[in-house]
Amino acid sequence: MARILPLGGALAAWWLVVWAFELPHFILPGPDRVLITLIERHAQLLFHGSVTAAEILAGLGLGGALGFLTACALATSEPLKRATLPFLVMSQALPVFALAPLLMLWFGYGFASKLAMTTLIVYFPVTAATLSGFRAMPDGWHDTFISLHAKQWSLFWRVRLPLALPHAFSGLRIAASVAPIGAVVGEWVGSSSGLGYLMLHANGRGQTDLMFAALVVLCIEAVVIWTVVSRLTRRLDQRLNVSSLP
Amino acid sequence: MLSITQFDLSYPGYPPLARVTWHLKPGEQVALLGRSGTGKSTLLKAILHAANHPHIEIETDRIAYLAQQPVLLPWLTVAENVSLGNRLRGESVTPADAEQIEQRLTDVGLAGFGPRTIDTLSGGQRARVALARVLFEKADCVLLDEPFSGLDRSTRIDMASLCRELLLEQTVVLVTHDPLDARNWLSHAMVLTETSLTGPFELTQFENDRVLLDALGVGL
Numbered sequence: 001m002a003r004i005l006p007l008g009g010a011l012a013a014w015w016l017v018v019w020a021f022e023l024p025h026f027i028l029p030g031p032d033r034v035l036i037t038l039i040e041r042h043a044q045l046l047f048h049g050s051v052t053a054a055e056i057l058a059g060l061g062l063g064g065a066l067g068f069l070t071a072c073a074l075a076t077s078e079p080l081k082r083a084t085l086p087f088l089v090m091s092q093a094l095p096v097f098a099l100a101p102l103l104m105l106w107f108g109y110g111f112a113s114k115l116a117m118t119t120l121i122v123y124f125p126v127t128a129a130t131l132s133g134f135r136a137m138p139d140g141w142h143d144t145f146i147s148l149h150a151k152q153w154s155l156f157w158r159v160r161l162p163l164a165l166p167h168a169f170s171g172l173r174i175a176a177s178v179a180p181i182g183a184v185v186g187e188w189v190g191s192s193s194g195l196g197y198l199m200l201h202a203n204g205r206g207q208t209d210l211m212f213a214a215l216v217v218l219c220i221e222a223v224v225i226w227t228v229v230s231r232l233t234r235r236l237d238q239r240l241n242v243s244s245l246p
Numbered sequence: 247m248l249s250i251t252q253f254d255l256s257y258p259g260y261p262p263l264a265r266v267t268w269h270l271k272p273g274e275q276v277a278l279l280g281r282s283g284t285g286k287s288t289l290l291k292a293i294l295h296a297a298n299h300p301h302i303e304i305e306t307d308r309i310a311y312l313a314q315q316p317v318l319l320p321w322l323t324v325a326e327n328v329s330l331g332n333r334l335r336g337e338s339v340t341p342a343d344a345e346q347i348e349q350r351l352t353d354v355g356l357a358g359f360g361p362r363t364i365d366t367l368s369g370g371q372r373a374r375v376a377l378a379r380v381l382f383e384k385a386d387c388v389l390l391d392e393p394f395s396g397l398d399r400s401t402r403i404d405m406a407s408l409c410r411e412l413l414l415e416q417t418v419v420l421v422t423h424d425p426l427d428a429r430n431w432l433s434h435a436m437v438l439t440e441t442s443l444t445g446p447f448e449l450t451q452f453e454n455d456r457v458l459l460d461a462l463g464v465g466l
Binding site for chain 1: 309364
């Protein structure tokens with residue numbers, strides 16, 4: 001109920017504005033008209049929606065994996081970290097949008113350039129969050145492990161990595177919420193399918209209701225992906241139980 | 247067992263502390279008392295890292311270290327934490343080891359706790375798991391850095407008597423600032439000040455030992 005109420009209120013307000021100002025549907029279609037478009041053009045929306053979903057998921061997987069591995073590599077080598085980190089931070093000053101035309105040039109107008117965009121936008125939050133997880137161990141841990149004659153590799157694998165995982169997960173949750181941006185921007189710059197393409201296409205023909213319908217589908221995708229990632233990682237967090245440490 | 251000769255205690259960038267010469271026979275069990283800032287923990291860690299210090303020699307590599315907070319990994323069970331050394335050295339845990347783990351847990355009064363997770367344990371039970379690990383590792387020398395400081399008074403007394411009962415042959419150095427804590431377990435203490443290491447002192451009558459009290463900076 002607590003979730004339905006604001007949503008219902010927003011829909012009612014939207015409908016009220018359209019009705020009160022007698023807005024033509026090519027400026028702002030009412031929720032009823034968007035719903036009808038969703039039903040009538042469901043096949044088209046499903047097709048383009050699945051393309052975008054695939055781009056988001058693949059980018060999340062690839063960017064997440066690359067970010068995680070980068071953080072692991074930087075954590076195991078202090079000189080490497082010192083040499084690389086400034087460039088990583090600097091690269092963040094560059095908006096991904098500015099790179100989009102270049103990525104089109106290099107990877108073409110198909111799936112690969114959208115994957116590259118999404119991967120780029122996912123990569124940094126995961127890298128940064130995971131790296132912050134490889135912090136100093138709690139007091140007394142290092143000396144205890146020395147006394148147990150721990151091997152460096154085991155120490156990394158069995159202690160530092162599990163300690164860093166909850167941070168990697170929170171990075172992945174942030175990444176899951178920004179990944180759709182990468183996919184849609186990629187589609188805007190140049191594509192022949194996907195929700196971003198569909199929106200540009202509809203915009204050019206004054207089909208504002210179709211634009212809204214595409215937005216609704218994108219919203220649902222984003223929420224579902226974020227929720228799944230969030231639930232999965234929180235469950236793993238519980239298994240690791242790192243938050244119970246003093 | 248342990249021999250420290252002309253070892254200079256110091257923190258980088260600060261005036262040097264005491265120059266320490268100290269010999270411990272195998273099986274000797276001593277408390278290391280001193281006010282905070284005299285370098286007790288630093289000395290203990292230097293013993294642990296003896297290989298890096300030319301002035302410290304120790305005749306075993308089976309040294310156990312008990313930190314102020316028990317070092318237990320929350321994603322492992324109690325039993326897995328007892329055999330943590332095996333994991334960290336890349337050795338497998340054999341069925342014989344598993345039996346040993348259960349034995350050591352029984353020794354510290356935690357029979358049947360093996361499959362439990364760490365967050366279900368009280369502070370006192372966590373300290374016992376850490377002690378079970380020391381026993382499981384069959385350490386010859388046990389270094390303890392205020393190991394029970396996070397526990398309440400009665401649990402500290404319980405832990406002290408458990409240590410007295412279970413750590414019989416090991417060489418023991420117990421760092422603490424509290425002579426009462428030390429006496430619950432041990433009979434002798436060394437006192438570290440900013441300028442020297444003195445002792446051994448008898449702990450049985452420490453309330454009447456002017457020299458010891460002066461060294462500790464306690465005016466009774």
